[in-house]
């Protein structure tokens with residue numbers, strides 16, 4: 275069933291090629307899980323203590339309380355809070371590792387790194403209160419790394435990126451609601467403590483801690499990860515590349531980099547050009563070395579170095595099944611255990627590099643900054659030496675790959691919209707105000723076999739741009755839409771509404787802008803803040819004609835992202851409710867009532883066309899409240915929802 279919604283030709287071809295060989299994929303395993311447990315889906319199964327698991331009867335005839343007396347409201351809200359804390363912890367721990375890398379660079383113990391954006395180093399250092407006058411990069415890098423690291427452990431003080439950047443109105447709301455986050459670690463720990471058996475039982479209070487923890491991530495952990503990555507690996511600039519399995523090469527050594535932290539992958543990309551290793555590859559019969567990415571490591575390397583993208587989360591096993599991958603090198607997050615089983619049918623070596631993400635039976639070449647280049651070379655050598663083991667007769671690389679433009683940021687986007695003579699958000703705000711652009715939508719997050727296996731993102735984005743909504747994208751949603759050609763300027767001409775087409779054509783940008791990996795959703799927060807600062811389309815984030823969606827969301831990180839946007843005043847749509855539908859009270863609270871409290875709220879809709887129009891309706895509601903001009907051009911059609 276779930277495979278029927280998969281529309282990606284390259285993926286379908288690989289799946290067809292392995293038919294009848296007893297090789298399992300995520301779709302097979304997903305289908306074996308069906309029908310899924312209704313209690314679990316509704317969020318009314320409690321596993322917090324050893325009196326349970328306790329289940330609440332959703333039809334009202336069976337038990338309505340767990341053994342301790344917990345209701346569906348407590349159980350659902352508690353589960354949501356814990357998941358959001360896990361998601362926030364994942365993004366933020368990624369940021370912490372980068373801070374450690376900065377310290378290592380500053381101390382001169384890191385190997386193979388240089389600061390690629392010294393200007394941004396100084397800008398961010400100043401923001402952190404570090405004096406930069408007459409100081410060398412190394413010195414500032416050390417101080418910034420140490421300061422950034424301190425953000426995690428703050429007990430009562432505010433995080434700097436948040437207090438200095440978030441719009442005033444949002445900060446006042448957070449203070450009045452007692453959801454102004456303190457240090458990242460404190461918020462995550464407190465959420466875990468508050469969700470222990472016998473602790474917080476009031477669902478509204480639990481939603482409060484959920485929002486505070488997510489805000490600590492969005493305006494803190496994730497934002498720190500983005501800024502430090504820009505400084506270290508270079509601030510992205512629009513760059514052309516290609517995406518989909520067709521980027522793998524039949525006659526070269528193919529190495530997949532997969533995960534989220536680019537600290538090792540960046541050095542792998544550099545080392546793949548090493549003369550000695552290229553010679554070694556030739557001696558083994560390969561014409562060269564191709565490094566291609568999967569998931570957010572792909573996004574990080576794509577937007578900074580133009581590295582091709584092999585695929586999304588759902589394509590990690592499929593890349594191996596082309597038979598043409600010598601090594602898949604994984605760091606952290608979104609690494610399916612299934613890749614080990616997939617690799618066992620082929621010659622591919624799976625290499626883990628972090629002690630935080632170990633796979634049973636798989637060798638780890640642990641990454642440490644002081645030996646980064648040596649480690650990268652060792653990994654590449656292993657891959658190259660594995661090339662003769664490739665069975666050329668079973669190699670099946672689909673030809674599909676698509677051109678894309680990646681690398682837009684909150685900083686460079688105004689150059690692209692206004693040109694160097696008008697480098698501000700004014701052109702964007704003006705075109706929203708005058709009705710050429712209806713508003714802006716973030717379409718982000720995972721691809722999920724429960725949903726459209728990526729196809730829902732594509733349908734959603736096509737419907738949005740057709741109705742003059744400018745789209746910004748991160749994560750696997752961005753990679754999925756890239757494969758469909760939506761991240762090209764041509765998509766504006768072929769698929770956008772007349773107003774959006776006019777703007778994109780004038781400045782030569784795609785109607786869907788790639789703004790990075792999942793931690794880079796923080797860029798969208800900053801871009802929205804800049805839109806507020808520029809004026810004319812809302813005085814705070816909740817007034818802007820914007821909306822967000824992670825229609826195929828899968829990971830807990832997506833929940834953290836969704837929550838920090840809602841708490842910041844945005845409208846956020848997920849395809850399925852976050853395991854809270856078993857509590858009517860929690861469901862109503864987060865989809866309705868909460869809008870009067872923080873300005874943002876949730877919506878849940880699986881049908882991508884309906885989802886697009888729910889978002890468009892929200893954008894139109896905001897336009898109306900702001901008394902903006904009617905849309906300039908008649909729209910193609912409007913779906914009644």
Ligand code: BF8
Nearest residue numbers: 570608719720749750792
């Ligand atoms: O962090 S979009 S599947 S890769 S969780 Fe994972 Fe989801 Fe992809 Fe990036 Ni984000």
